[in-house]
Amino acid sequence: MRRFDWRWCAALLMALAVSACSSFGKPESPPTIFDIAPLDGQVRQVAVPMTDLEVLAPSWLASSAMQYRLEPVSRLERRFYSTSRWAGMPAEMLEVAFGRMLQTQPAPNGAGCRLRVQLDEFIQRFDTAATSSGLIEMRASLLAPRTDVIVAYRSFSVARPAPTADAAGGVVALRDGVHRLGNELGDWLVSLPAGPSDQGVIARCAH
Template identity: 30%
Template sequence: MTTAIRNAILITAIGMLLGACASKGQPTAQYDFGPLPLPQAQAPAAIGAVIVADVVGPAALDTERMQYRLLYADARQSRPYAYNQWTATPFQLMTQRMKARIAQAGVKVLSTTDAAASPTVLRMEVNDFAQNFDSATSSAGIVSLRASVFRNHKLVDQKTFSRSSPAPSPDAAGGAQALAAATDAVTADVLAWLTALPSQ
């Protein structure tokens, strides 16, 4: 191996190392659902107090990493954004949002530690929470969950809710905005369903 070739390999290796270090130093953008939208109509007073359990779901979503799917390439593969993440897990963000929106509607929201204060419990399990790309420039935030209402430890009703919201841009920022909008829409649906259930 000549000296020139050896030097070229060394320079290339150093360049790759510096590139890796530089990429590690790239700042990470963090997203949440943003401020609450304007309050909607007040819920009927008959609802009273509701215990809202923490949202649960698949282990793959129990992380702050933001993920997306390329439906036009391989819909079965979930891909993480390299330099973008949530400020908390999607389950934590959804729990906070659900409680805030339900309370905003005039319903007293309690935690599971206040079990003696209300016989009504709302439990929610996420089926899907994703930014799906139909093409390289078009995506939407998809939120699907199953909600169950228990009263005095007995199932009153159960229903699945799904909403989709277009992303304003084909990136993590657009995905965060779309998923926040889809979550708010699902929350409104859950609240409307909750208010329509019999009080007894």
């Protein structure tokens, strides 16, 4: 049986807490605020007529806290950086990012589908003291005009390596993941059938 080495775990916990410990006895400094910044790359043209894009998230992701997980210590425990925060809730940032990356067709006569994204995970995951990644998991549903009938559905998951084992490294990894997911979301929408039959997604979204 593989023995678990607690030394790296202790080192990681100390590194993650050092900013909080160093401020003991001093006036509390404001947290560093991060966002995912404007994403580089071209806008993706999507032929699907759409009226709305919304990103939803569960309650544990409905805050600006920057979350991380120490996998070898406890996969069930979510931790938070004490001196770093997001500029907004992850769902808000993804909604803005995807809205900028995807250019859809106007919906005629009040029709048009709605794209609903359910964000399931948005976290920095540590595998060792020196290696971590940004993990994002989500589900996308294309809803028929004026109803909640699902026209198309797909789940997405991406993990991108962090360049450094700290909050700033997690930001880089998660930003990279958002960009990757935006491209995959665009690829999926472009690949949807466009025929005039009942199976044609574009036709259904236009009526």
